[in-house]
Amino acid sequence: NAGVTQTPKFRVLKTGQSMTLLCAQDMNHEYMYWYRQDPGMGLRLIHYSVGEGTTAKGEVPDGYNVSRLKKQNFLLGLESAAPSQTSVYFCASSPGTAAKNIQYFGAGTRLSVL
Amino acid sequence: GENVEQHPSTLSVQEGDSAVIKCTYSDSASNYFPWYKQELGKRPQLIIDIRSNVGEKKDQRIAVTLNKTAKHFSLHITETQPEDSAVYFCAATYGNNRLAFGKGNQVVVIP
Numbered sequence: 001n002a003g004v005t006q007t008p009k010f011r012v013l014k015t016g017q018s019m020t021l022l023c024a025q026d027m028n029h030e031y032m033y034w035y036r037q038d039p040g041m042g043l044r045l046i047h048y049s050v051g052e053g054t055t056a057k058g059e060v061p062d063g064y065n066v067s068r069l070k071k072q073n074f075l076l077g078l079e080s081a082a083p084s085q086t087s088v089y090f091c092a093s094s095p096g097t098a099a100k101n102i103q104y105f106g107a108g109t110r111l112s113v114l
Numbered sequence: 115g116e117n118v119e120q121h122p123s124t125l126s127v128q129e130g131d132s133a134v135i136k137c138t139y140s141d142s143a144s145n146y147f148p149w150y151k152q153e154l155g156k157r158p159q160l161i162i163d164i165r166s167n168v169g170e171k172k173d174q175r176i177a178v179t180l181n182k183t184a185k186h187f188s189l190h191i192t193e194t195q196p197e198d199s200a201v202y203f204c205a206a207t208y209g210n211n212r213l214a215f216g217k218g219n220q221v222v223v224i225p
Contacts, residue, residue: 031211042120042203042217043158050210058212059115090157094211101146101211105157 002026006091006106013081013113021076021109023091030096032074033058033103034066036087043090049074050096081113116141116208120216128224133191135219137204140185144206147187148213149178152201161202162189194223 004025013019023032030051035043045058049068063085065077074093078085088110092103117140127133139147148163164171164178164187171178175194180187191198201220205213 033212040217043215045212045214048210048212056210096211101207102148102160102163103213105150105159107157 004091004093004104004106006089006109008109009107010110011112013078013111015082015113017081018077018079019081019111020078021089021091021111023074023076023093023106024072025074025093025104026072027093027095027104028071029093029104030071031094031101031103032068033092033094034064034074034076035090035092036060036085037090037108038087046076046089081111083113085111086113087111116144116206116212116214118204118206118214118216120204120219122219123217124220124222126222126224127194129194129196131194133189133194133198133221133223135189135202135204135221136186137188137206137216138184138186139206139214141206141208141214142182142185144208146207147178147180148205149189150203150205150215152203152218154200158203191221194221196223196225199223 033048034046047066052071091106094103145166150158151161152158177190201218204216
């Protein structure tokens with residue numbers, strides 16, 4: 001039982017390049033989330049999903065797209081990377097029920113955009 | 115949406131002393147308040163949580179208190195140890211099981 005797995009762990013991009021970050025969970029959780037973490041800013045929600053085939057915008061969605069084609073996977077895409085997107089990205093998942101809304105985090109992806 | 119404020123931003127304590135971190139939230143509908151610990155270069159990990167129908171919860175050296183009327187909740191760490199040094203994040207739920215996080219507190223335990 002791996003929990004929440006993120007790939008890749010590190011990536012360096014040039015401005016304008018695109019990439020996809022993959023998040024996979026093996027806990028059969030309904031809800032999945034993408035956050036970015038910047039120094040002094042805490043965790044800010046980019047996009048989230050309440051189930052397979054659904055996505056919704058979070059607090060800072062601009063410049064990102066997401067897809068949830070399979071329940072266990074949540075993909076975060078950057079179509080044209082900008083230096084402002086240099087950050088650490090965390091994926092999380094949650095059972096989604098009111099009684100069990102604990103979020104479990106992946107190990108993070110450190111992204112640098114030059 | 116929800117707004118969570120965390121104070122102080124940095125807290126230094128002598129080993130063995132207690133540490134207290136306070137958070138305030140804005141959405142009176144919030145009903146779940148977790149605390150996460152993040153060590154340098156690691157993922158945030160849940161250490162304790164509390165629901166709105168409970169005023170206090172303890173787990174060994176860690177406790178959380180909730181004051182719904184004042185909309186604030188606090189993390190208490192007793193008998194601090196060097197391994198308690200980390201960044202601690204509070205959070206509160208809002209619409210559709212989302213969490214709003216505070217900006218984090220750096221706790222430094224001085225041996």
